[in-house]
Amino acid sequence: MRRRRTATSAFLLLFLLAGALGxxxxxxxxxxxxxxxxxxxxxxxxxxxxxxxxxxxxxxxxxxxxxxxxxxxxxxxxxxxxxxxxxxxxxxxxxxxxxxxxxxxxxxxxxxxxxxxxxxxxxxxxxxxxxxxxxxxxxxxxxxxxxxxxxxxxxxxxxxxxxxxxxxxxxxxxxxxxxxxxxxxxxxxxxxxxxxxxxxxxxxxxxxxxxxxxxxxxxxxxxxxxxxxxxxxxxxxxxxxxxxxxxxxxxxxxxxxxxxxxxxxxxxxxxxxxxxxxxxxxxxxxxxxxxxxxxxxxxxxxxxxxxxxxxxxxxxxxxxxxxxxxxxxxxxxxxxxxxxxxxxxxxxxxxxxxxxxxEVARAKERARTGKDPNSAGRVDFGSTGDSAPVAQDSPDRLALEKHLAKKFGYSLDPMLPNALEGAILRFEEPIGLYLNRPVLARRRLAPERVKEAVRDWLRPRPGVRAAYTNTEVEDGLPASESLGVAIERSFRADRSPDVVVSLRPGWIFRKEPGSTHGGPSExxxxxxxxxxxxxxxxxxxxxxxxxxxxxxxxxxxxxxxxxxxxxxxxxxxxxxxxxxxxxxxxx
Ligand SMILES: [Zn+2]
Missing domain, CATH: 3.40.720.10 (Alkaline Phosphatase, subunit A)
Structure with missing residues (x-):
């Protein structure tokens, strides 16, 4: 018994020493x-x-x-x-x-x-x-x-x-x-x-x-x-x-x-x-x-x-x-x-x-293959600001506002400021679009239906790879979506947009010369x-x-x-x- 205790103490000492040395x-x-x-x-x-x-x-x-x-x-x-x-x-x-x-x-x-x-x-x-x-x-x-x-x-x-x-x-x-x-x-x-x-x-x-x-x-x-x-x-x-x-x-x-x-x-x-x-x-x-x-x-x-x-x-x-x-x-x-x-x-x-x-990516591809690949481009869903008229939005954003007005049967006054008239409150690059809830409430539109309409409008746009409503992301994206896990890891309900969007590789949200990053590409x-x-x-x-x-x-x-x-x-x-x-x- 005594020998065992000595052995235990010696082992403990050795262990502590090893820890300190480590x-x-x-x-x-x-x-x-x-x-x-x-x-x-x-x-x-x-x-x-x-x-x-x-x-x-x-x-x-x-x-x-x-x-x-x-x-x-x-x-x-x-x-x-x-x-x-x-x-x-x-x-x-x-x-x-x-x-x-x-x-x-x-x-x-x-x-x-x-x-x-x-x-x-x-x-x-x-x-x-x-x-x-x-x-x-x-x-x-x-x-x-x-x-x-x-x-x-x-x-x-x-x-x-x-x-x-x-x-x-x-x-x-x-x-x-x-x-x-x-x-x-x-x-x-x-x-x-x-x-x-x-x-x-x-x-x-x-x-x-x-x-x-x-x-x-x-x-x-x-x-x-x-x-x-x-x-x-x-x-x-x-x-x-x-x-x-x-x-x-x-x-x-x-x-x-x-x-x-x-x-x-x-x-x-x-x-x-x-x-x-x-x-x-x-x-x-x-x-x-x-x-x-x-x-x-x-x-x-x-x-x-x-x-x-x-x-x-x-x-x-x-x-x-x-x-x-x-x-x-x-x-x-x-x-x-x-x-x-x-x-x-x-x-x-x-x-x-x-x-x-x-444009450089496309020129490189042309130099390599002799063909214009159309595999890169620029997207702009931005507006010129809350107080600016809807009419001054980027062409894509204006097209989206007109699409929603037609789909839900209301008249859009493009001369009114965005904050009072736009169905979209803001586009946050590169994550997605937030709805203008007071405007939707005034028009008696259910936010979920508007989100789905925005998503469906986005999906076939040039350069768009994926679009989901925040409800879909919260519920879990389908296993077939290759970006699903990355999108879910980037999402928190209280901060992420109502409609999340991801661009195809080579595409950017930037209209000015130069380039940017932000999407989930290689x-x-x-x-x-x-x-x-x-x-x-x-x-x-x-x-x-x-x-x-x-x-x-x-x-x-x-x-x-x-x-x-x-x-x-x-x-x-x-x-x-x-x-x-x-x-x-x-x-
Ligand atoms: Zn940067």
Whole structure:
């Protein structure tokens, strides 16, 4: 009996020791980088011009998941970053889009607006600006950072980005700092929701020097001119489909006359990586006095700005991505040395991909096959505003209003304002249409019948792939609908539209030159998922995963739970081989 107790105590001691050793061996700092609008295929397209220590650090010495895709339908910045920060689908977090209409509150909401918060770090005598301070008050569910701090009370969580809808949804509710750039203020700020961190806001003192040294964006020369025309598809006759920014020129070299122009060039990410280094120093991230792990989120948003304007096939995106590679290389080398984190684990992913400019896609297809494929285009269901007459709506929207009037036998006065006359209250890109209930009530129309009529009108429209009423989504979409699961994961009844719509691959909701993302297509959903660092099992893993796996895997590594239970834990992060399944074997 006595011997057994000794053996038990010895086993217990060994177990505790192993636990302590195990904790000490875990990475001291986890860095999650999100490159806004980065597509998975950019890694292969531009790889010949990557340096040794940027993206190649992941590709050569880390784990890559080339089959990673977003698993929700609304491929937008806020849902994407919330999925990274929480490991949850929009249906759990409520972040169904960047903006939605909340019928209960009778107002349109922005995903990270906080009407109760104040600006912190705004310049003295700051002008009153039309945007609100940000916080995660509109986001439901648990964040990875919050769960980490519950497990390790001394852990620090920091998020920095150009965009509030990147820093806030990644940092979470208990972040020690969340900073984003407000162009109207010309500096990085936070809100009163977060602990004030004056020492970090002091980074703004460096900005004047940065603006002064970034007045022009010329080709970096990283891709030789002979290769550039091959890796880009950017003939001069298609230049009119790119959006030219006033004052910057429509081709290289682009001048950058104002602060927003610098931010929206590849230099915007250089600046955020500088801020990330500053934050690592400021908090001594990776040298936690409580020996707890620290977590840093970095939102690299610049590509999303110039990517929208110039498109994935442009020389600008080619130069921007290889510039980013160089910026990452400098950041990682600094992280190895000067930062001196005891050990680091780094993830790189994206909030969403990007659709090729439709006219460029068609020209490429014509060049390849000699035929016009008609497989890409633009759709516009927008109106010019609540107080504008119905007559000024986009042609498609006006056609829908006329169709509903004819079908339900009422007369439409197109000279009256939308808010008083339109059956549709608003179209929220890219998720769908909200009904104008007071107008329907006045006309004694049952909302369900109007929803069905809108759905039936949408379905045969060019570019429309799927349309459902919110009742159908709530009841569960048919198994035959290939987008069904993604649409359901993007849906929450109190915020999603009355009629949800998804476009065909290659089609976009944007009438201006340039392109956009937002729909559930391969171009928009397939994003990089890369891991590098302490304990990572390297390799290219052919498993169908999503950015939700980041929260799941970090939590599994440190011995707690975060993220959706049905999202995969990345075995490579735990130092194990992946169980490689064929992507086709998963729904
Ligand atoms: Zn975007």
């Amino acid at each position: 904790a000490a061996e875990k990475p001291a700092l986890v860095v999650v980088l999100s490159v806004d609008q980065m597509r998975n295929d950019y890694l292969d397209r531009f790889r010949p011009w990557f340096g040794r220590d940027g993206f190649n650090r992941f590709l050569e010495r880390g784990a890559r998941y080339p089959e990673a895709r977003l698993r929700h339908a609304a491929t937008l910045t806020c849902p994407g970053h919330t999925a990274i920060g929480t490991g949850l689908d929009p249906r759990e977090t409520g972040i169904v889009a960047n903006n939605w209409y909340d019928a209960g509150k009778a107002r349109r909401e922005y995903c990270v607006e906080d009407r109760a918060a104040q600006w912190v770090g705004a310049p003295p005598n700051a002008p009153k600006i039309p945007i609100l301070p940000a916080s995660p008050v509109l986001i439901s569910g648990d964040f990875l950072g919050d769960r980490l701090k519950e497990k390790f009370p001394g852990a620090r969580v920091v998020a920095v980005s150009l965009k509030d809808r990147a820093a806030v949804p990644m940092g979470g509710r208990k972040a020690d700092a969340a900073l984003w750039f407000v162009r109207e203020f010309g500096r990085f700020v936070t809100s009163s929701f977060y602990p004030p961190r004056r020492s970090l806001l002091a980074f703004n003192d460096r900005l004047a020097t940065f603006w002064a040294s970034h007045k022009k964006w010329d080709l970096s020369g990283r891709i030789p001119e002979k290769d550039l025309s091959r890796v880009a598809f950017d003939p001069p006759e298609l230049a009119r489909y790119k959006e030219s920014v006033p004052g910057t020129g429509d081709r290289f070299p682009h001048s950058l006359p104002g602060i927003p122009n610098v931010i929206e060039s590849p230099f915007g990410d250089e600046l955020v990586l500088e801020l990330a280094k500053y934050a690592i120093h400021d908090f001594h991230l990776g040298h936690n006095p409580a020996h707890a792990p620290d977590l840093l989120f970095v939102g690299l948003s610049a590509l999303d700005y110039y990517g929208h304007r110039f498109g994935p096939d442009s020389r600008e995106v080619a130069d921007g991505v290889v510039r980013l590679d160089g910026q990452l290389e400098a950041f990682f080398r600094w992280l190895d040395g000067e930062a001196g984190a005891r050990s680091t684990l780094v993830f790189l992913t994206s909030d969403h991909g990007m659709t090729t400019i439709p 171009e928009n959903q397939r994003i990089p998922l890369l891991v590098w660092g302490s304990g990572v099992k390297p390799g290219s893993w052919n498993v169908r995963v999503s950015p939700l796996s980041i929260a799941r895997s970090v939590a599994a590594l440190y011995g707690f739970e975060a993220g959706a239970r049905d999202a995969e834990v990345l075995s490579s992060v735990l130092g194990r081989d992946e169980e490689v399944r064929s992507p086709a074997s998963r729904p």
